[in-house]
Amino acid sequence: MIEVRISRKLAGCGRPFTLRADFTSNARRVVLFGHSGSGKTLTLHCVAGLARPDEGVITIDGRTLFNAQADGSPRVDIPPRRRNVGYMFQDYALFPHLTVRRNVGFGMERGPWRLGREGRQRVDELLDFFEIGHVADRYPADISGGQRQRVALARALATSPSLLLLDEPFSALDPLLRRRMRDEFGSLLERCGVPALIITHDPDDVDAFAQTLVVYAEGRTLPPLDFATARSGMPSTVEMLEGLLLEGAVIPR
Amino acid sequence: MSDLAPILPSGVSLAAPVMLTLRVAGLATFFSFFAGVGAAWFVARGPFRGRGIIDALCALPLVLPPTVLGYYLILLVGRRGLMGPWLAEAGINLMFSWQGAVVAATVVVFPLIYKAARAALESVDHSLERAARTLGASEWKVFVRVSLPLAWRGIFAGTMLAFARGMGEFGATLMLAGNLPGRTQTLALAIYDAFQSGNDAQATLLVAVTSVLCMSVLLLAERLAHCGRRMWS
Numbered sequence: 001m002i003e004v005r006i007s008r009k010l011a012g013c014g015r016p017f018t019l020r021a022d023f024t025s026n027a028r029r030v031v032l033f034g035h036s037g038s039g040k041t042l043t044l045h046c047v048a049g050l051a052r053p054d055e056g057v058i059t060i061d062g063r064t065l066f067n068a069q070a071d072g073s074p075r076v077d078i079p080p081r082r083r084n085v086g087y088m089f090q091d092y093a094l095f096p097h098l099t100v101r102r103n104v105g106f107g108m109e110r111g112p113w114r115l116g117r118e119g120r121q122r123v124d125e126l127l128d129f130f131e132i133g134h135v136a137d138r139y140p141a142d143i144s145g146g147q148r149q150r151v152a153l154a155r156a157l158a159t160s161p162s163l164l165l166l167d168e169p170f171s172a173l174d175p176l177l178r179r180r181m182r183d184e185f186g187s188l189l190e191r192c193g194v195p196a197l198i199i200t201h202d203p204d205d206v207d208a209f210a211q212t213l214v215v216y217a218e219g220r221t222l223p224p225l226d227f228a229t230a231r232s233g234m235p236s237t238v239e240m241l242e243g244l245l246l247e248g249a250v251i252p253r
Numbered sequence: 254m255s256d257l258a259p260i261l262p263s264g265v266s267l268a269a270p271v272m273l274t275l276r277v278a279g280l281a282t283f284f285s286f287f288a289g290v291g292a293a294w295f296v297a298r299g300p301f302r303g304r305g306i307i308d309a310l311c312a313l314p315l316v317l318p319p320t321v322l323g324y325y326l327i328l329l330v331g332r333r334g335l336m337g338p339w340l341a342e343a344g345i346n347l348m349f350s351w352q353g354a355v356v357a358a359t360v361v362v363f364p365l366i367y368k369a370a371r372a373a374l375e376s377v378d379h380s381l382e383r384a385a386r387t388l389g390a391s392e393w394k395v396f397v398r399v400s401l402p403l404a405w406r407g408i409f410a411g412t413m414l415a416f417a418r419g420m421g422e423f424g425a426t427l428m429l430a431g432n433l434p435g436r437t438q439t440l441a442l443a444i445y446d447a448f449q450s451g452n453d454a455q456a457t458l459l460v461a462v463t464s465v466l467c468m469s470v471l472l473l474a475e476r477l478a479h480c481g482r483r484m485w486s
Contacts, residue, residue: 050383080386087387093380097402106398107388113398159389 006056034216049080086156217248278419281358289366323428369411373404
């Protein structure tokens, strides 16, 4: 189960922005949908510990990762390296100077360099599972976009995270590949059995992955929806999402 | 070199200033490397109070006249300087010694490494460092496994520049270590000395040697930059 109830102000240049994300879900796949700039990535960063909310609470399966509330409960802010979440970045953020094998093994090294025997074994298993064994000794720049995506997923899963954070998992792929990878990716995700928080602005992704759907409108979240229920009776996912965004725009703040 | 002996003043060989220059520049680069990269890492990590002042202080030796640096160093490590009594107790004498030349050159070349390292570290894609953190890496591991390897070329270029600059260090060295043939007289000082005393032939020889040396450093740097490309993986 994941619970996110946070707020964060960004001063920045230009117009000020306030993120207010509030959702709880038991689903194995939660999709955060919204226009770019609506605060989805910031939410993911907060969950991973890469950004710090001004206040709020974040828990995964009952484990508190962050807590800063006015109710006097003890302050918690676990550093990213101890949060045990797998983060797949939008452009995958593979280490360009390390081979595929070393990329996947990075999170399992003991100390700054050494990969133990179990580590090597687990890397081999993951390379097999994701069918990237034949490019294990190549560098990220020398493999295809689809392979890169699988390397990124394998690397994020290597540390046995309790939650996967996927930031626009398909936006770095070309459109034809995107369709094929979406199916493949879905079944890989299903097989590895780790719950995932997926952000996207692509209705097709919502269609393919959402169990729980959280819609972002101008930095605020609408109450989470059960996707199957919300979708039934609507002519298409696109129309359903348009309706939700419209509804979000008129919610009083 | 024996046929050149007549034009060299008695008791002074060409080897002495060359070796001294290489030793001083090498040690100064070595010390500045760790200090410069460390400072760059600290400053590049992000905004904090007093960051601008620290950055300006680190770059200051680049713009201050070397004589001013030399003067500051004398105030700091001279016999009556701030650290003078402490250094004397430890048995270290930096005034008019080759160790003093190392200290002077270290301060002079520090900003070159600092500036290059800071620019290189800041240009590393931050999402790679973030990725490393989510994969359980400590800040130290993020630095040695991700930031440093990806910033390596820029840092290396700055280091080589620092070494070349260290070989030519003149002003601060003269103030702190003096110009003692065979002890603190580096190539730059020896050239000035030879020219001042009207020994044009020797000056020309030293100038030629210095030029060849600097050229070799630059060529070697280019070579090493190519070899080192994949040494981190």
